[in-house]
Amino acid sequence: MSGRGKCAAKDEEMTKRDREIKLPAYNSWQELPHVPVSLGVQGSIGATGEWRILRPEISREKCNRCGMCYLYCPEGTMIFNNGTGPEVHLTYCKGCGICASECPRKAIVMKPEYAERNNHGRDE
Amino acid sequence: MEEMNEEHADQTLILTGNEVAAWAARRAKVHVVTAYPITPQTTVMESLAQFVDSGKMDSQFIRMESEHSVMAGMVGASMTGARTFTATSGQGLLYMGELVHWAAGCRLPVVTTIASRGIAPPWNIWVDYSDVLSMRDAGWMIQFASTHQEIFDSVIMNYKIAENPEVMLPAFVAYGGFTQSHTAKPVAIPGQDRIDQFLPPPPRNGWPHLYLDPDRPIVHGNIMMPQQEYMEFRFKIHETMMRATSIIKETIRDFKEIFGRDYHGLIEPYLYEDAEYLLVTVGALAEQAKDAVDSLRRRGVKAGLVKLRYYRPFPTEDLVSLLKGENLKAIAVVDRSTAFGSPTGGHISSDFYSVLRQTGKEITYLPAVWGLGGRDVTVEDQVGLFEDLREFHEGGQIRAGKNKLIAGTLWVGLK
Numbered sequence: 001m002s003g004r005g006k007c008a009a010k011d012e013e014m015t016k017r018d019r020e021i022k023l024p025a026y027n028s029w030q031e032l033p034h035v036p037v038s039l040g041v042q043g044s045i046g047a048t049g050e051w052r053i054l055r056p057e058i059s060r061e062k063c064n065r066c067g068m069c070y071l072y073c074p075e076g077t078m079i080f081n082n083g084t085g086p087e088v089h090l091t092y093c094k095g096c097g098i099c100a101s102e103c104p105r106k107a108i109v110m111k112p113e114y115a116e117r118n119n120h121g122r123d124e
Numbered sequence: 125m126e127e128m129n130e131e132h133a134d135q136t137l138i139l140t141g142n143e144v145a146a147w148a149a150r151r152a153k154v155h156v157v158t159a160y161p162i163t164p165q166t167t168v169m170e171s172l173a174q175f176v177d178s179g180k181m182d183s184q185f186i187r188m189e190s191e192h193s194v195m196a197g198m199v200g201a202s203m204t205g206a207r208t209f210t211a212t213s214g215q216g217l218l219y220m221g222e223l224v225h226w227a228a229g230c231r232l233p234v235v236t237t238i239a240s241r242g243i244a245p246p247w248n249i250w251v252d253y254s255d256v257l258s259m260r261d262a263g264w265m266i267q268f269a270s271t272h273q274e275i276f277d278s279v280i281m282n283y284k285i286a287e288n289p290e291v292m293l294p295a296f297v298a299y300g301g302f303t304q305s306h307t308a309k310p311v312a313i314p315g316q317d318r319i320d321q322f323l324p325p326p327p328r329n330g331w332p333h334l335y336l337d338p339d340r341p342i343v344h345g346n347i348m349m350p351q352q353e354y355m356e357f358r359f360k361i362h363e364t365m366m367r368a369t370s371i372i373k374e375t376i377r378d379f380k381e382i383f384g385r386d387y388h389g390l391i392e393p394y395l396y397e398d399a400e401y402l403l404v405t406v407g408a409l410a411e412q413a414k415d416a417v418d419s420l421r422r423r424g425v426k427a428g429l430v431k432l433r434y435y436r437p438f439p440t441e442d443l444v445s446l447l448k449g450e451n452l453k454a455i456a457v458v459d460r461s462t463a464f465g466s467p468t469g470g471h472i473s474s475d476f477y478s479v480l481r482q483t484g485k486e487i488t489y490l491p492a493v494w495g496l497g498g499r500d501v502t503v504e505d506q507v508g509l510f511e512d513l514r515e516f517h518e519g520g521q522i523r524a525g526k527n528k529l530i531a532g533t534l535w536v537g538l539k
Binding site for chain 1: 344348
């Protein structure tokens with residue numbers, strides 16, 4: 001995972017980012033490409049961490065590195081290292097909570113990503 | 125040494141229509157073939173499987189669990205910039221339907237051969253173009269191949285047309301189940317180098333408008349709200365289809381220069397200049413109708429023929445200019461398919477009405493349907509149709525005989 005440091009920096013930038021994105025406007029069909037594609041907008045180009053409202057947090061005391069979260073993560077965003085245990089790749093984690101749900105030791109809890117939106121009733 | 129010749133020398137082989145389709149995919153050097161068997165197409169896939177297995181063709185041959193997945197596989201593979209090929213028939217094409225529209229909406233240059241067969245129920249596996257014509261509004265180009273050689277040449281040409289950056293639309297090449305798919309004829313298979321000269325491989329970086337590349341992430345296939353450009357993107361498919369007519373003609377000309385075989389354009393007229401009675405139809409029966417026209421000409425009847433090669437895009441302009449002939453008295457347009465409840469009961473004859481409107485001429489018009497579900501249509505039947513057309517033009521009626529005029533459409537040989 002050579003690029004992990006770089007991704008972490010990107011995560012920081014993303015959470016701060018202005019969420020209002022100005023979409024391109026077309027005046028006539030001649031300006032359009034053959035198919036609509038989304039380019040360079042972070043959430044939609046696959047940096048799906050943008051969508052997350054709940055962030056998985058791993059308790060290192062409770063975790064016994066069993067690897068269940070790694071197996072169950074539907075997006076492959078749980079990075080597992082035998083030495084250090086699981087770590088979430090926040091650029092891509094959508095915050096679905098399956099890891100928290102599957103963890104046999106309840107070592108993962110979902111924490112609200114935005115304080116002001118803490119009304120989803122799913123955490124803790 | 126023998127193998128080398130097979131790849132590089134021009135050769136003439138005795139092949140079934142399905143084997144010809146497979147040879148065309150091999151010579152087009154398609155990267156991906158997705159396969160699911162269905163009669164009468166199955167031997168296309170069997171031939172390709174043998175080519176790939178014996179190392180004569182360097183393609184990914186993927187066996188799918190259904191036709192729906194076959195076209196999904198084509199869409200996915202084509203998005204990476206691969207040249208893709210599959211074949212299907214009848215019910216298989218219907219099951220594929222949703223993804224057929226997808227391939228066109230994504231503007232992917234997939235080429236698919238259809239060994240056409242009747243639609244069930246009642247079950248029928250013999251020639252009837254209702255299968256491919258049921259996909260008429262999907263945004264695919266639809267071409268009929270009337271000879272074995274034309275199957276090969278059409279597949280090659282349609283890759284060139286479909287992959288033109290100005291076009292980027294998928295194409296069907298349709299031919300008759302069993303009458304063409306399972307009969308054998310000599311077919312000229314050009315050496316690989318000559319095909320490569322005409323049809324170079326697709327761009328290495330994928331198609332310009334759509335690609336699957338981890339280094340250039342995009343999202344596509346997303347929702348478009350009513351106020352966004354959904355309407356414009358649909359319009360663009362139609363607009364491209366209309367413009368494709370000139371690219372098709374250009375490709376046919378280029379093909380003729382290299383290979384010497386002339387497919388004329390979107391239509392192939394035969395003895396039409398002075399014709400009084402004109403037959404318009406598609407496929408192998410159009411080829412056979414040349415014999416009917418010859419026999420009528422020997423008897424002094426000024427019969428003529430227009431073989432419609434492309435149904436989508438519809439060759440409106442070509443037909444309008446053709447119908448300006450001074451001598452023309454009456455036209456019969458014959459479908460080997462059913463468009464239930466349409467003005468004429470057939471696809472092509474319904475569309476032809478709008479062409480007639482544009483000629484601004486009063487011409488007797490007789491829509492007709494023949495040969496459904498593989499029922500034989502002989503040269504005599506075709507001559508009989510001309511005779512009915514003449515009678516209909518002169519008296520507005522047809523004689524009591526094999527054919528029945530019902531609600532304005534002539535049903536050839538209807539019991």
